[in-house]
Amino acid sequence: MTDRSFLPFAQPEIGDDEIAEVVDTLRSGWVTTGPKAKRFEADFAAFLGEPGLHCVAVNSATAGLHLALEALGIGPGDEVITTTHTFTATAEVVRYLGADVKLVDIDPATLNIDPAAVEAAIGPRTKAVIPVHFAGLAADMPRLLDIAARHGLKVVEDAAHALPTTCGGQLVGALASDATVFSFYANKTITTGEGGMLVTRDAALAARARVMRLHGISRDAFDRFTAKTPGWAYEIVAPGFKYNLTDIAAALGIHQLKKAHAFQQRRAAIAARYDEAFATLPLLVPPAPPPGELHAWHLYTVRLAVDAGIARDDFIERLFAAGIGCSVHYIPLHLHPYWRDRYRLDPAMFPASQRAYERLVSLPIYTRMGDADVGRVIAAVRGALGVA
Ligand SMILES: *Cc1c(COP(=O)(O)O)cnc(C)c1O
Numbered sequence: 001m002t003d004r005s006f007l008p009f010a011q012p013e014i015g016d017d018e019i020a021e022v023v024d025t026l027r028s029g030w031v032t033t034g035p036k037a038k039r040f041e042a043d044f045a046a047f048l049g050e051p052g053l054h055c056v057a058v059n060s061a062t063a064g065l066h067l068a069l070e071a072l073g074i075g076p077g078d079e080v081i082t083t084t085h086t087f088t089a090t091a092e093v094v095r096y097l098g099a100d101v102k103l104v105d106i107d108p109a110t111l112n113i114d115p116a117a118v119e120a121a122i123g124p125r126t127k128a129v130i131p132v133h134f135a136g137l138a139a140d141m142p143r144l145l146d147i148a149a150r151h152g153l154k155v156v157e158d159a160a161h162a163l164p165t166t167c168g169g170q171l172v173g174a175l176a177s178d179a180t181v182f183s184f185y186a187n188k189t190i191t192t193g194e195g196g197m198l199v200t201r202d203a204a205l206a207a208r209a210r211v212m213r214l215h216g217i218s219r220d221a222f223d224r225f226t227a228k229t230p231g232w233a234y235e236i237v238a239p240g241f242k243y244n245l246t247d248i249a250a251a252l253g254i255h256q257l258k259k260a261h262a263f264q265q266r267r268a269a270i271a272a273r274y275d276e277a278f279a280t281l282p283l284l285v286p287p288a289p290p291p292g293e294l295h296a297w298h299l300y301t302v303r304l305a306v307d308a309g310i311a312r313d314d315f316i317e318r319l320f321a322a323g324i325g326c327s328v329h330y331i332p333l334h335l336h337p338y339w340r341d342r343y344r345l346d347p348a349m350f351p352a353s354q355r356a357y358e359r360l361v362s363l364p365i366y367t368r369m370g371d372a373d374v375g376r377v378i379a380a381v382r383g384a385l386g387v388a
Pocket of ligand 1: 090
């Protein structure tokens with residue numbers, strides 16, 4: 001009998017440990033930023049395993065990217081380079097600060113930002129570059145860090161897909177960039193519902209981000225109300241933001257983080273099954289990580305071959321008709337009215353991203369999928385392609 005229920009594109013895996021920790025938080029009397037957010041930050045630093053890392057918990061990756069660029073002094077007149085093949089959050093934070101975005105094309109093999117395109121785009125106003133580890137495969141960080149060092153640019157990694165991902169055997173978050181930002185949005189590899197983590201080796205950057213994540217107050221609420229000195233005194237040193245992570249969310253994160261490696265293994269196993277099943281189909285499967293490296297497998301994206309005999313939109317429609325949720329990552333920024341019109345962008349300026357976009361489909365890949373679910377996706381893909 002066929003299973004007619006709909007298989008969602010993504011679903012979080014929340015266990016009893018997470019639920020018990022949230023209940024404990026609710027009963028504790030401290031629901032906003034407090035001891036659990038602090039513990040989550042300490043656990044995150046321990047997870048990355050490198051001494052000297054500062055972790056700043058925030059209520060989204062978007063907030064973390066904004067805080068990182070603000071702390072690096074990005075502002076009006078500056079330009080920041082990033083990939084067109086990303087979610088708008090990567091680029092919009094540059095505009096929050098009144099700086100300009102310079103979008104560049106991707107490496108067609110990895111769909112990650114093309115280091116040669118980055119170098120070619122550097123101008124007198126360029127201050128920073130934001131690589132995205134697309135789908136959970138590390139961008140070419142050695143080359144990007146080298147380019148940035150030679151041109152005096154800051155590097156802020158958008159690691160929304162990259163927990164856990166390694167590059168040169170080191171976890172993303174512990175590389176030599178100025179800051180790295182993770183997302184714990186509902187569909188990411190670990191989730192707090194909404195949340196993010198800014199990681200940096202730069203103590204001054206971390207201190208600035210801590211102040212700016214909570215209204216520009218010189219001490220956070222927990223310290224103010226529990227310090228031994230009377231807690232009423234504080235100073236406003238800047239017009240800050242409201243970007244703090246609640247203890248309710250951090251309670252989820254503490255337990256999700258413990259499972260991050262097990263989650264990655266399940267995702268990698270699903271990716272391996274897809275790779276094998278699709279090897280003989282007219283599909284380009286996503287690139288494998290270099291030997292010995294971790295791929296977070298936040299996304300599993302296939303590209304329809306030119307001879308697949310079906311257009312991407314029709315392929316997606318057939319998968320939905322078969323009860324399989326899927327998506328497209330991404331509609332590149334150069335196609336969205338805001339970015340296109342502000343910077344007079346044209347698809348011809350981004351041939352690799354454009355060509356990939358026209359053939360891309362993201363298939364379900366998450367830990368709650370059973371082996372039968374994976375089999376259903378494979379069967380639906382074969383059916384959509386007209387393969388018996
Ligand atoms: C999800 C995502 C973000 C934004 O994360 P939030 O935590 O929702 O703010 C940024 N960049 C990329 C590439 C993402 O996928």
